[in-house]
Amino acid sequence: MKIKSVSYYFKEAFQDMRHNKSMLLASVGITLVMFVIMGFFFLFTSNLNYMIKDEEQKLQITAFLRDDIETERIQAIEQELSEIEGVRRVYFVSNQEALERLSERLGKRKGLLTGYEEDNPLRHSFEIYVKKSNEVPQIAQVTETIRDIAEVRFGRDEVEKLTRLSTSLRIGMFFLAVGLSASSLLVLMNTIRLTIDARGEEIQIMKYVGASDWFIRWPFLLQGMILGLLGALIAGLILLALYSRLYAYVIREIPFLPMLPANPHLFNLIQIIALGGLAIGFFGSMISLGKYLKV
Numbered sequence: 001m002k003i004k005s006v007s008y009y010f011k012e013a014f015q016d017m018r019h020n021k022s023m024l025l026a027s028v029g030i031t032l033v034m035f036v037i038m039g040f041f042f043l044f045t046s047n048l049n050y051m052i053k054d055e056e057q058k059l060q061i062t063a064f065l066r067d068d069i070e071t072e073r074i075q076a077i078e079q080e081l082s083e084i085e086g087v088r089r090v091y092f093v094s095n096q097e098a099l100e101r102l103s104e105r106l107g108k109r110k111g112l113l114t115g116y117e118e119d120n121p122l123r124h125s126f127e128i129y130v131k132k133s134n135e136v137p138q139i140a141q142v143t144e145t146i147r148d149i150a151e152v153r154f155g156r157d158e159v160e161k162l163t164r165l166s167t168s169l170r171i172g173m174f175f176l177a178v179g180l181s182a183s184s185l186l187v188l189m190n191t192i193r194l195t196i197d198a199r200g201e202e203i204q205i206m207k208y209v210g211a212s213d214w215f216i217r218w219p220f221l222l223q224g225m226i227l228g229l230l231g232a233l234i235a236g237l238i239l240l241a242l243y244s245r246l247y248a249y250v251i252r253e254i255p256f257l258p259m260l261p262a263n264p265h266l267f268n269l270i271q272i273i274a275l276g277g278l279a280i281g282f283f284g285s286m287i288s289l290g291k292y293l294k295v
Helices: 003-019 021-058 071-082 095-113 133-144 156-198 200-208 213-253 262-293
Strands: 060-065 087-093 125-130 149-153
Touching: 003 021, 003 213, 021 133, 021 156, 021 213, 021 262, 060 071, 060 133, 071 087, 071 125, 087 095, 125 133, 133 149, 156 200, 156 213, 156 262, 200 213, 213 262
Parallel strands: none
Antiparallel strands: 060 125, 060 149, 087 125
């Protein structure tokens, strides 16, 4: 493509936008709104998924050992548990540590445990932390088969709820992204089509006198891409400003609530939005030009 041609394409694109300010505002505004909505849903689901992952990190299987087990056997069991596929970490809890934890949980009522220091009724156990919540039941089954493990416990209902929620989030986010992208494309197409319709006769004449399809297309394609990119970038700046404020508030007021930081997650999202704006503008213009280039 010649530099002179590129200059002409950009000149035509900007000139058209100057003459159609209402179309420019409508296209940018519609793209902006669509990407802000999509961005907020993406950030919401990403943070919800992040919270689920945080809870998954806390999910554990507790394996209680037989009362008369020897120290050497405890070490061997720890090694066996560590080698199970899907296990992230194994932590040994002695019956003394278990009693201390129970005392802390009871708080002011810890006097109820008086006398148990010498005759501890609790058992040694292993806390098994897994990589994925949906692997907990299988890992628990394998753990039960290990010799000298008396009992295995895990929050079955909690695991199932987290797994269902995580799966639903991924499916929902996919369909939401597809739906909003299609809506943005259709709306931008219809908006750009108004400009093309206004210049329909001019396009027909250019076609009849021998102008190539791409010579006719490029000014409109550039126009669509610029409008899509503008809307996407403004949407990105709005998301950045609002999310940064929200993140600062959560860190200050609700520090125990896990939340994704703006950097790098939001900046990656802005890049995706910018590329999405370019793509929607390009394909929206390309489809809208179709009927005029079939002559």
